[in-house]
Amino acid sequence: MRKPRRLTPDELAPFEWHPPRRFGRWGVGEVRLEDAVPTPLAALDWPALFGNPNPVEVEVGMGKGLFLLTQATARPAVNFFGIEVVRKYQQFATTRFAVRRLPNVKTAYADAKALFRDVIAPGSVSAVHVLFPDPWWKARHKKRRVFTPEFAADIARALPVGGALHVASDVAEYFGVMTGILRAMPAFRELAAETTDGGGFETNFERKARAQGTPVGRARYERTAEAVTVAPDPATG
Ligand SMILES: C[S@@+](CC[C@H](N)C(=O)[O-])C[C@H]1O[C@@H](n2cnc3c(N)ncnc32)[C@H](O)[C@@H]1O
Known part of the structure; x- marks a missing residue:
């Protein structure tokens, strides 16, 4: 550094x-x-x-x-x-x-x-960005991940209707977990989700992923007027 x-x-x-x-x-x-x-x-x-x-x-x-x-x-x-x-x-x-x-x-x-x-x-922030969160690869460490169903629910509470959530990861499995949690929440509407193989970078970790040719998943959500619910935990099924 x-x-x-x-x-x-x-x-x-x-x-x-x-x-x-x-x-x-x-x-x-x-x-x-x-x-x-x-x-x-x-x-x-x-x-x-x-x-x-x-x-x-x-x-x-x-x-x-x-x-x-x-x-x-x-x-x-x-x-x-x-x-x-x-x-x-x-x-x-x-x-x-x-x-x-x-x-x-x-x-x-x-x-x-x-x-x-x-x-x-509640409702006090206009957007939340969770970009390249630590994947904690080992199965026994996955509970340390920041993006859980409870955390997604707390983010939803912090956003007003129309507020934005932006997530990205170069770990396909973790990206799938995040989008899976968010798609199960009526409080979020998915605006875009794609995995790309090249292009620019917005963060240090994205720069590293791009340099290595690792695909990057990025998704954007809008807070709906629906009540906040806690999605099923993908770790426990
Ligand atoms: C893989 S790095 C990505 C950093 C940056 N977003 C990027 O894309 O370059 C994940 C970062 O999240 C931080 N982090 C992990 N758990 C956190 C938590 N519970 N609260 C705040 N930061 C956390 C780590 O210390 C680390 O700096």
Whole structure:
């Protein structure tokens, strides 16, 4: 990983959202959120965080932040919030946004599942992007995958009617699991789903997949007015 200039915590601070300290580390590491938080949490206040009422799009697992960097630069009237569970990637990506002084990106070092479940208010985000989530190849590790039926339901709750969900993966089996979960949810309507063998890239992992000639699946969904349901878990049939 090429090291960008190391910024001080004060320089990074305007680009980060930190959960209140007393709530522990948001399910990262040893502290489980449900153990650490005795009372209901205040919802994330997007206008207060960004200083404007613009729509907010969330990326789950932004890695080194290429997607957010491109999007936030191209679409200054949209706010972007990146969640990353690995501290060094969250800091790397945040540094990229901070050195460019992008006013419309904030990040959190956190477990996206915990944030969607506990602090992202219903209907409060206009789009969610889950791009190349870790596949956790081994059967015994698959339970670590971020994209589960419960997580898809939490995403659906976070979106208003008409809100967008964008998923992509270069792992055909995982792409099938994600689209299978979403197709089983009346709360989502599939707008597009395709697997392509070439073309450009939007994220670091997509760049690697394209360079290796690995097909990439990408699908887009719209939130319908239907109630949120939890799809059957493909892991248990
Ligand atoms: C395979 S990488 C893809 C990174 C980026 N989206 C890309 O396409 O280049 C998956 C990323 O998701 C992060 N991640 C995994 N589980 C997560 C979770 N529960 N919450 C937030 N980030 C998570 C990983 O740390 C990793 O950076």
